[in-house]
Amino acid sequence: MHRSVLPGFRLAMGCTLLYVGVIVLLPLAALLWQAADLGWARFVAVVTGERALAAFRVTVLSALGATAFNAVFGLALAWVLARYAFPGKRLLDALVDVPFALPTAVAGIALTALFAANGWYGQVLAPLGITVAYAPLGIMAAMAFTSIPFVVRSVQPVLEDLTSEVEEAAETLGAGQWRIFASVVFPAIFPAFLAGCSLAFARSLGEFGAVIFIAGNQPFRTEIVALLVFIRLEEYDYAAAAAIASVLLAAAFVMLLVVNAIQLWHLRYLRGAS
């Protein structure tokens, strides 16, 4: 089947399949097995329980908020990095990678220290009546921080590759700047932008380390899904933990499919353009 004169196909393929099987697929199969063991009726009862539903709502809403922040901030950051020359640009570009490189637990305690009532940001926000630490906003802040790079790193290369000719063509036709952005530039970066937003949203849904320090973790109010899984484990309620974790896993699969569909669409767009 493989047309190549290079050796090592069977060895490389064998090692890859064995490793993926043992390290990735085996545990996921065990998780799904455990969840299936519950039976459909009990599975539904567990994942639609009051506390679980509250956790899903808190998680999804916070992830949406965090993604909305990163849609705006990420696009602005990508624009600045791709279009402008200014001193310190390399430093700014490097700083974008900090949320990926910094361990989530470290990010969690740092954000909590900043937003606590006596922290640098908390002191400013408290008189305005805004509470971030140990409140729903804190979950959003932690999710937003850990997913900053996704939109930037998706959009930045596409913006850099965009030639000036289309903009000039639109300009000679008399279009204003906002019009050119809305009808020429934004459509070109839209698939990458959407893929970046989806990745940020998916990451936010599963985020654990950064959130649990700042969330306060009150059931029904500031308890995220990943934490509820952890709590069920500590209560030795393994079936419930498996059921809720498998919902998170299914959400990850759906987001993966969404991102892949967007990328296929983007490829078709590129082929259509050339």
Added chain:
Amino acid sequence: MSAARRPRIGDGPLFRAGLLAAVLLVTALVIGGPLVVIFVEALKLGWGAYFANLTTPDTRHAIWLTVATALIAVPINVAFGIAAAWAIAKFEFRGKGLLTALVELPFSISPIVAGVAYLFVYGAQGWFGPTLDALGIKVMFAYPAIVLASLFVTAPFVAREILPLMQAQGSSEEEAALSLGASGWRTLWSVTLPNIRWALLYGAVLTNARVMGEFGAVSVVSGSIRGVTNTLPLQIELLYQDYNAAGAFAAATVLAGIALLTILAKLIVERFSSRDA
């Protein structure tokens, strides 16, 4: 190069200055602030207290365990990344897209889900737990589980860095080496690996940073036994919950330092690989 660059949309001086200022301000607040506060909090009680916090037996043990985990997990995932990239980049076969997706899968899965999944394989109520227990082999809540969970979460990192490069480079250089009589291993060692060395190095650095910093997956499988199975991120949580903020932030500076070194490595690798190109 054209002589004069024509202004493009968004290049108006007022818009440019406004957007740049806004982005720099928000970046300073949301990325700079957290980075700075770690070091400020760690040094709040002075350098003496900082070093005392770093050298408590539990924190020293956590640092050691974290390094020991990385020493095993990073080489294994580097080898896996090379094997997977070799199979995917150098050969045509059915199901290539599926295999690529499988290799990248752990990247999309919540670390908590990964930890729970491992519990159902090696834990007391898992598939192999009772057998392993009967044989006297302790995997769960011990060093092997920490390594396994770390392997899961960092499995895609090396392949992600080197695969695009290997696909872009094609196989002509390897074919030339083979036709000159080099063995397959010799070809890999002296042709392929030198061609991808910077991406490979960066992949390894990323893997290392994530292994050392992994929190969610490891916190499920390690059991967080103080002074025994606590890695550095877990030790940070423990100290923080003990209201020992200075100790937690002191331990956090070690991981923040590794994160900064990782970013520095990326800058260096980008510089060298653009020079090679």
